[in-house]
Amino acid sequence: MGEVTVLERAAALVPYLREQAPLAEQARRVSDETYDRLAEAGVLRMCTPKKYGGDELDFQTQCVVLAEIARGCPSTSWCATIMSALAWMASTFPDETQDEIMGDGDPRISGVLAPIGMLTPTDGGYLLTGRWPFNTAGDGSRWILLSAILDGVPHSAIVEAGQVTRLDDWHASGMAATGSSTVVADAVFVPSRRVLSLPGMINGEYAPERHNADEPYFNLPLATVLAVNAGGTPWGAALGAMDAFLERLPGRAITYTMWDDQSAAPVTHLQVGEAAMLIDSAAAHVKLATAVLDAPADGVPSMHERVKARTHITYSTGLARRAVDTLFAASGASSIQSGVPIQRFQRDIQALSNHAIMHEQTGTEMYGRFLCGHGLTTVLV
Structure with missing residues (x-):
């Protein structure tokens, strides 16, 4: 899907998003139908590897697409922002992890970057425990990236959305439809392939064992x-x-x-x-x-x-x-x-x-x- 098509489809969503905005605000979340429409438009995979049907769109086009969505509903645009950015982030993990998250061409991943949980080593990976507020777009996610401390260093771990408990605690005066509620993990197992150092990623250091390891687009800070x-x-x-x-x-x-x-x-x-x-x-x-x-x-x-x-x-x-x-x-x-x-x-x-x-x-x-x-x-x- 080329960038013009993504832009055109995003613009075509605006009337629908305007109609949905008050309903989404009342529901305190973006609807499943809206997430499906964003996915069908290619918005959620616009910056994922072409190997998985993504577009690897330049960042100017990404922002134009997200601005179009915000014309209809800023909350929906913010959820799409989080999901598209987290899909890019998942594209820096090992290929096995990328296959899990993006293999079906429909990546739906949200996350919380604040390292306020704990990771404990165990056979084959880690146990993740913690409580993370402000998980925007979590209602529409199949995967969630949560950051936690491992040996004194912040790391980011990707878990299946069904492995964590989602609290009904999002009540806000603005961006009310983002569904940014708290998620809780209690000793959730995370395989090693789904954990990366957060300071390393901030400086553009990602998993070496991936097909896109030499592509500048997927090595940005x-x-x-x-x-x-x-x-x-x-x-x-x-x-x-x-x-x-x-x-x-x-x-x-x-x-x-x-x-x-x-x-x-x-x-x-x-x-x-x-x-x-x-x-x-x-x-x-x-x-x-x-x-x-x-x-x-x-x-x-x-x-x-x-x-x-x-x-x-x-x-x-x-x-x-x-x-x-x-x-x-x-x-x-x-x-x-x-x-x-x-x-x-x-x-x-x-x-x-x-x-x-x-x-x-x-x-x-x-x-x-x-x-x-x-x-x-x-x-x-």
């Missing part, structure tokens, strides 16, 4: 891949908010003013123009970030490029948030009603922009600190 892949959802959420605002605009008045046609008011022109420029600027920063992975200066991104790429994504997220805030402020008090789509976009972008890897001030401070010659305060670059 993990944290940069995760950060850049995440850039499509906030950008798309802002695009969706603009769509929602403009569709509601005809026939609206500005209450307690002389303007019986909001679309004719100069203040509206200013608000829409500012929001449009913020969205275009957000898109430009996403594309600058994707270039670091799609065309690194020396074949492998330097630390400077990695830090800058993550900062482009965090800054883009801040721009997208300001665009949505501007449009929401122009929507009037009636827009707080649950049946008005822009209120959902506004709540979703507020939640997403507070995600640790998306936070604007954190990213900007990190880049400034790096430029001033000081050490980084995070390993996730």
Whole structure:
């Protein structure tokens, strides 16, 4: 499946996703039907090896695809972001593991990167025990990557979704349909082939015994891949908010003013123009970030490029948030009603922009600190 087809199919999903968004929010998860549609569109395998029917899409195209999905439902886009990124991550494990997860051409894998569990050695592998909150898209997953400590070092372990217990504890004001509930593992056996060192992956060191071990695409630094892949959802959420605002605009008045046609008011022109420029600027920063992975200066991104790429994504997220805030402020008090789509976009972008890897001030401070010659305060670059 070529990239144009993936883009076209993602765009074709938008009307369906818009209809499903309020239902998904009420259910606090993306439906099985929606996951099936994402899989049929090729979204979940867009960055997996061609050997398994994947496309190995460049990162700019990935972000455009995820932005299209976010136009319809940011929560669904975020679930697709997690699943596509984790499928790429699974592509760095040994071939036997790749065969298990992607052999049927339909990889559905979620995960939690925070190493808050424990791995204990046993015959043939390890026993995994722990409790991991925020397992986004876990409801639609067949496999889950969970990070844990082994001999004092963080590792990531892949387990079958049915091996862990899923709690019903996801209740959120934004990104409510992501189903980001807690999963619990109690001495779950994980074969050695499904465990890799997390610090190694962050620095682009993966399993050597795999068919794609010499392919640059599957040897990129993990944290940069995760950060850049995440850039499509906030950008798309802002695009969706603009769509929602403009569709509601005809026939609206500005209450307690002389303007019986909001679309004719100069203040509206200013608000829409500012929001449009913020969205275009957000898109430009996403594309600058994707270039670091799609065309690194020396074949492998330097630390400077990695830090800058993550900062482009965090800054883009801040721009997208300001665009949505501007449009929401122009929507009037009636827009707080649950049946008005822009209120959902506004709540979703507020939640997403507070995600640790998306936070604007954190990213900007990190880049400034790096430029001033000081050490980084995070390993996730």
